[in-house]
Amino acid sequence: MIRKVEEVQLKKLERISPSQYCTAKKCPYKLVLANSYGFKQLMPFSPNAYLGSVLHKIIELISKGTIINEELFDYHWKKEIDKTEAMLKDSGLSTITPLKYFAEGFALKKIKVRNLIKNRVNAHVNRTVSNRKYLTEVILSNTGKTISGVVDLIIEESRMVTIIDFKTGVVFDKCLNEDGVYIVKEDYQYQLKLYCYLYYLKYNLLPSNLYIVTLENSYVNIPFSLIECKAIYDEVICFLDTTNVSIDIQDYAGLAHCSIDNCKYCPYRPACQYYTVWLDYHFEEMKDLKGKLLKVNIFGNNSMGIELKVADKIVLVNGFNQEFYRQMEDKKGQMLYLFNLKKNKHSCNATANNYTIIYA
Ligand code: SF4
Known part of the structure; x- marks a missing residue:
């Protein structure tokens, strides 16, 4: 139950993927930690993220033509869900299985992705009567492979190229542009x-269209120009260079940008020394706590609570299972770092839940 953060040597970034860049520019240290930990998770994702991976895989199988009817859909759906749930159980996250009880909108999302079969079958039929090529999971990299990513689908028809990425969550920002239209998330x-x-770099041919395809099978167009795409590419190259210079001179503090938005879902919070200091002044706004363990309390319903000294306050955290009593007792007098708690509205007290992770 109580984990210890493995110490690792921080490594320079050899590459970055297009999907990582926007998050990394908000806090480069997050990518440095992820890369140094080999992208190993130090915190569980939410069940929605695990369902998102299943949905993405199923969309990929539909677009490849592997799933062309309901029987095949049912077979692959079960296979992917079983595989994901087995992985969750193996990593000690059986409390968020089965996913159908814990992931939001499980049934509706399953129906939506099943509905995609019809559209894809029509597209598949069209493939035989045209010279269109449907390429799935295409790796695109620059020459040095410093920027490299996997595109979900590329459609090539003569010199007309369409790049498509599937998204299973919200695609638009909350704000509108000056024409009153919702804009696609910057990432x-x-x-x-x-x-x-x-x-363009690989084939010396500029694609004609960029689309995001949603679970509702909407095609969201992304307008672009070559100049704009090149400017973003140059920005990423510069980001890699400056981040690696900071790693060289060990200026990690300059890479870590603590803020509520950046840190609240960062899976590397337990390994981020800047976050744990920042938390001292922001624990009331976050779902995490850091404090010295003073006391362990046993309750009649097989549950357990602890008392922590957080800043100058005594904070109670309940909802732990008694089977961890001995482990908790052994940590008395030490600093504990608790992540993903449910905080009480009117005090700093909190309750542990299925996603709560403790590091010492
Ligand atoms: S916890 Fe915050 S500051 Fe630390 S790496 Fe994550 S996002 Fe960056």
Whole structure:
């Protein structure tokens, strides 16, 4: 139950993928930690993220023509869900299985992705009567492979090229542009424009269209120009260079940008020394706590609570299972770092839940 952060040597970035860039530019240290930990998760994702991976895989199989009817859909759906749930159980996350009870909108998303079969079958039929090529999971890289990513689908028809990325979550920002139209999230725009420029570098041919395809089978157009795509590409090259210079001179503090938005879902919070210091002043706004363990309390319903000294306050955290009593007792007097708690509205007290992780 109580984990210890493995110490690793921080490594320079050899490459970055188009899907990583926007998050990395907000806090470069997040990517440095992810890369140094070999992208190993230090915190569980939400069940929605695991369902998202299953949906993405199923969309890929539909677009490849592997799933062409309901029987095949049912077979692959079960296979992917079983595989994901087995992985969750193996990594100690059985409490968020089965996913159908814990992931939001499980049934609706399953129906939506099943509905995609019809559209893809029609497209598949068209493939035989035209010279269109449907290429799935295409790796695009620059010459040095410093920027490299996998495109979900490229459609080539003569010199007309369309790049498509599938998204299973919300595609638009909450704000509107000056014409009153919702704009596509910056991360997704950057991702598609970088794919576009990588394609251009590789084939000396500028794609004609960039689209995001949603679970509702909407095609969201991303307008672009070659100049704009190149500017983003140059920006990423510069980001890699400056980040690696900071790693060389060990200026990690200059790479870590702590803020509520950057840190609240960062899976590397346990390994980020800047976050744990920042948390001292922001624990009331976050779902995490850092404090000295003072006392362990046993309750009648097989549950357990602890008392922590957080800044100058005594904070109670309940909802732990008693089977961890001995482990907790052994940590008395030490600093504990608790992540993903449910905080009480009117005090700093909190309750542990299925996603709570403790590091010492
Ligand atoms: S916890 Fe915050 S500051 Fe630290 S790496 Fe993650 S996002 Fe960056």
